[in-house]
Amino acid sequence: MDVKYINPFLEGTVSVLKTMAMTEPIAGKPYLKKDNQAKGDVSGIIGFTGSARGSLAISFSKAAILRIVANMVGENYSDINGDVRDAVGEITNMISGVARKNLEAQGMNIQAAIPTIISGENHAILHVLGGPSIIIPFNTNAGPFYVDICLNMQK
Amino acid sequence: MDLQIKILVVDDFATMRKVIRNLLKQVGYENIVEAEDGVTALRTLKSQKIDLIISDWNMPNMTGLELLKAVRADEEIKTTPFLMVTAEALQDNVITAVKAGVSNYIVKPFTAEVLNEKIKKIIEKLG
Numbered sequence: 582m583d584v585k586y587i588n589p590f591l592e593g594t595v596s597v598l599k600t601m602a603m604t605e606p607i608a609g610k611p612y613l614k615k616d617n618q619a620k621g622d623v624s625g626i627i628g629f630t631g632s633a634r635g636s637l638a639i640s641f642s643k644a645a646i647l648r649i650v651a652n653m654v655g656e657n658y659s660d661i662n663g664d665v666r667d668a669v670g671e672i673t674n675m676i677s678g679v680a681r682k683n684l685e686a687q688g689m690n691i692q693a694a695i696p697t698i699i700s701g702e703n704h705a706i707l708h709v710l711g712g713p714s715i716i717i718p719f720n721t722n723a724g725p726f727y728v729d730i731c732l733n734m735q736k
Numbered sequence: 737m738d739l740q741i742k743i744l745v746v747d748d749f750a751t752m753r754k755v756i757r758n759l760l761k762q763v764g765y766e767n768i769v770e771a772e773d774g775v776t777a778l779r780t781l782k783s784q785k786i787d788l789i790i791s792d793w794n795m796p797n798m799t800g801l802e803l804l805k806a807v808r809a810d811e812e813i814k815t816t817p818f819l820m821v822t823a824e825a826l827q828d829n830v831i832t833a834v835k836a837g838v839s840n841y842i843v844k845p846f847t848a849e850v851l852n853e854k855i856k857k858i859i860e861k862l863g
Contacts, residue, residue: 600845601755654751655758667751674794675844678823682843685827695794 585687586732587611590637591717593679594728597672598721602652606726609718617707620716620727622646623661623700625673628709629681632689635732636709637680639673644724661700670696676728689734738859739764741787746770746777746803747821748795756790756821762848765855774798778806781813788855793822793829801836808837817858 591608598604621640628636641649643661650668651657658665673696681691699706706729708714714731743765747753753770760768769786771777773795780786789807793800800820808814817839822829824843833841839858842851 597845600847650751653758654754655761656754664751664754667749668755671749671752671755671844674823678844 583734586633586684586734587715587717587730589680589683590676590728590730592683593676594639594717594719596679597675598649601672601675602649604649604652604721604723606719606721609720611715611717613713614716614729615713617705617712619699619704619706620718620729621725622702623666623669623698624704624706624729625669625696625698626706626708627673627677627696628694629677629691629732630694631691631735633684633691633732633734634710635730637673637677637732638706638708638714638729639669639676639726640706640729641669641726642724645721645726648721648723666698666700670698673698740767741765741859742767742769742785743788743790744769744771744777744780744786746772746774746789746791746795746800748772748792752792756851759846759848759851763852774800774803774806777803778810781807781810781816786813786816788817788819788858790819790821793820793824793833801833804833804836804838817862819854819858 619640622643624638624640626638647658650665677693708731710731714729717728719726745753745756771780791800820833820838820841840854842854
């Protein structure tokens with residue numbers, strides 16, 4: 582996958598978390614992932630159609646997401662409950678929105694589905710295209726999270 | 737700027753309603769009511785005086801756009817300012833919302849300051 586298609590997702594991730602959760606995530610080195618195993622404790626996954634087919638997943642460690650949601654909502658959470666899962670969906674949706682807007686500037690028109698949330702130890706992330714996917718690891722003050730992208734450009 | 741205005745926040749996600757309430761509180765707005773969908777929002781608008789609607793675009797049953805159209809078609813509440821919130825910054829959507837009579841448009845993610853600016857612009861327009 583061309584890096585110019587990855588960057589909008591990186592920018593979207595940083596922009597959403599910085600703006601909505603006062604969190605400055607630091608991106609690590611991307612790598613290829615060949616299995617379905619989620620890297621975090623709760624994940625949001627969203628499918629794309631149009632100029633690109635595939636899916637984006639964001640997988641958060643428990644520590645990272647609890648801090649992020651606390652910053653967004655102004656309330657503390659001790660576990661991954663319904664509110665936290667909702668927030669994961671909303672964050673996934675927002676990152677997808679920013680990325681698609683940036684890709685629109687490159688002449689691409691991508692539609693997104695409604696995000697799905699999966700949580701629990703060792704849960705799987707099933708990409709629409711089956712994989713492999715590119716993982717961009719991020720770190721925050723509270724813990725890590727992972728952006729997991731599997732896209733096929735149609736043009 | 738009247739911080740006492742009554743704001744109706746409409747979003748199907750409770751967490752996002754809390755996020756918006758939290759942002760509004762950061763800039764001084766405390767008079768906030770919530771609705772979890774468009775149908776409940778319309779009921780609220782009929783039963784109490786609302787000064788500003790802040791609504792999500794993507795909601796099940798009745799979308800933010802459908803709510804906007806319903807508000808603008810109702811004689812009693814049609815002048816209520818309407819701020820649309822969405823993750824979709826796509827140009828076609830903006831045009832559609834403007835044609836339907838949206839007062840302003842805010843794209844997620846946004847800060848409390850940006851939200852406040854949008855609200856101020858809407859209130860200023862009303863004079």
